[in-house]
Amino acid sequence: MLELAILGLLQEAPMHGYELRKELATKLGTLRAAISYGTLYPTLKRLHAAGWISETVPEGVVPALTSRRGRIVYKITAEGKERFADLLAQTGPETYDDDGFGVHFAFFARTDRATRLRILEGRRRRIEERREGLREVLARATDRLDAYTLELQRHGLEACEREVRWLEELITNERSGRSPQPDPSPHPDRQR
Amino acid sequence: MLELAILGLLQEAPMHGYELRKELATKLGTLRAAISYGTLYPTLKRLHAAGWISETVPEGVVPALTSRRGRIVYKITAEGKERFADLLAQTGPETYDDDGFGVHFAFFARTDRATRLRILEGRRRRIEERREGLREVLARATDRLDAYTLELQRHGLEACEREVRWLEELITNERSGRSPQPDPSPHPDRQR
DNA sequence: GTGGCGATGTATCGGCCCGATACATCGTGG
DNA sequence: CCACGATGTATCGGGCCGATACATCGCCAC
Numbered sequence: 001m002l003e004l005a006i007l008g009l010l011q012e013a014p015m016h017g018y019e020l021r022k023e024l025a026t027k028l029g030t031l032r033a034a035i036s037y038g039t040l041y042p043t044l045k046r047l048h049a050a051g052w053i054s055e056t057v058p059e060g061v062v063p064a065l066t067s068r069r070g071r072i073v074y075k076i077t078a079e080g081k082e083r084f085a086d087l088l089a090q091t092g093p094e095t096y097d098d099d100g101f102g103v104h105f106a107f108f109a110r111t112d113r114a115t116r117l118r119i120l121e122g123r124r125r126r127i128e129e130r131r132e133g134l135r136e137v138l139a140r141a142t143d144r145l146d147a148y149t150l151e152l153q154r155h156g157l158e159a160c161e162r163e164v165r166w167l168e169e170l171i172t173n174e175r176s177g178r179s180p181q182p183d184p185s186p187h188p189d190r191q192r
Numbered sequence: 193m194l195e196l197a198i199l200g201l202l203q204e205a206p207m208h209g210y211e212l213r214k215e216l217a218t219k220l221g222t223l224r225a226a227i228s229y230g231t232l233y234p235t236l237k238r239l240h241a242a243g244w245i246s247e248t249v250p251e252g253v254v255p256a257l258t259s260r261r262g263r264i265v266y267k268i269t270a271e272g273k274e275r276f277a278d279l280l281a282q283t284g285p286e287t288y289d290d291d292g293f294g295v296h297f298a299f300f301a302r303t304d305r306a307t308r309l310r311i312l313e314g315r316r317r318r319i320e321e322r323r324e325g326l327r328e329v330l331a332r333a334t335d336r337l338d339a340y341t342l343e344l345q346r347h348g349l350e351a352c353e354r355e356v357r358w359l360e361e362l363i364t365n366e367r368s369g370r371s372p373q374p375d376p377s378p379h380p381d382r383q384r
Numbered sequence: 385g386t387g388g389c390g391a392t393g394t395a396t397c398g399g400c401c402c403g404a405t406a407c408a409t410c411g412t413g414g
Numbered sequence: 415c416c417a418c419g420a421t422g423t424a425t426c427g428g429g430c431c432g433a434t435a436c437a438t439c440g441c442c443a444c
Contacts, residue, residue, distance in 0.1 A: 036403065042424095
């Protein structure tokens with residue numbers, strides 16, 4: 001999952017670890033807590049070993065002057081781009097859980113409409129199941145559970161209902177073409 | 193975190209693993225996906241090693257007849273109850289993240305009012321910070337992010353605002369004593 | 385009656401990810 | 415001139431997950 005997110009961000013621009021972590025945090029918003037370095041660096045090593053990203057130590061225009069030391073800039077490779085496309089297109093069950101869906105959604109601008117629809121519908125189904133489970137509990141176990149636990153269920157149920165409505169709206173928009181412009185062309189690298 | 197949840201459930205009634213997992217799933221509702229056995233059994237071993245729960249193989253009234261085999265019933269010990277009380281009362285930063293808060297809230301019926309208030313307020317603060325972060329991003333980075341990413345942030349922001357309102361309401365109730373009856377007496381063991 | 389099948393039940397393993405920790409450099413302001 | 419906060423890379427122990435394996439129980443179809 002993190003692999004997909006990293007590849008996606010590096011597709012937009014090369015970056016070093018610290019920067020990557022911040023971009024990750026803003027791009028993924030609420031759906032995932034800020035990634036820890038204890039996760040990030042090992043993952044970057046893994047991606048490098050797999051040949052999907054390259055690690056380069058940038059030596060400023062004049063090495064002796066601009067030597068910022070340690071900074072390692074990661075850049076996606078051609079194989080990495082293929083890998084990213086594969087991950088983006090696949091729609092397994094893990095695509096519909098909270099983390100998986102969030103990451104996929106964050107890169108919808110690079111996903112084709114058919115896949116977007118499949119993911120949105122899969123996610124809706126998943127949330128509907130969760131919602132039904134909660135309704136079940138609230139209907140059957142009102143006496144077995146204390147007031148706080150019930151309140152927790154009620155709040156969870158409300159969140160599910162709201163998310164389903166949100167997904168419905170997104171699906172409708174996708175179908176009617178009123179969706180946000182996907183901009184399928186690669187992002188121009190941002191200046192840094 | 194899982195430790196707290198297990199101890200809490202076993203405080204209500206002795207159980208074997210399978211049952212525990214189901215109770216865990218309903219009690220914790222949305223806030224935590226169903227716990228995996230790959231987590232549950234090692235954790236139970238850990239709790240047993242620490243002396244907080246006991247493992248017993250129940251031999252039916254007449255062993256040869258009712259032998260259901262393997263089933264291991266876990267029961268909380270006196271030390272376990274102390275441990276549970278300690279965990280319930282402590283309010284570190286991990287008490288305010290999604291998982292931690294959910295588990296603590298689920299056992300609010302066994303928590304004293306002062307602690308409940310502290311936790312609710314800590315949680316509110318945490319969510320308010322998250323909310324401010326999202327507002328920041330939405331205000332400053334509208335041009336840097338694509339429409340889908342923005343929609344994700346917007347949706348996250350809405351969820352934060354709603355959760356803050358929910359917490360406000362709970363806090364008000366706690367302060368005015370209109371909160372759900374805490375029922376501080378130990379649950380009568382359910383028949384099984 | 386028996387044979388399969390879904391629910392019940394215990395258990396392990398590889399691997400992802402986290403929090404804590406350590407350490408070095410840079411820019412700024414006291 | 416030096417202290418401190420932001421920037422930056424890296425490791426380690428441990429919690430938790432999904433996949434997998436395997437055994438039993440109750441029931442229904444054949």
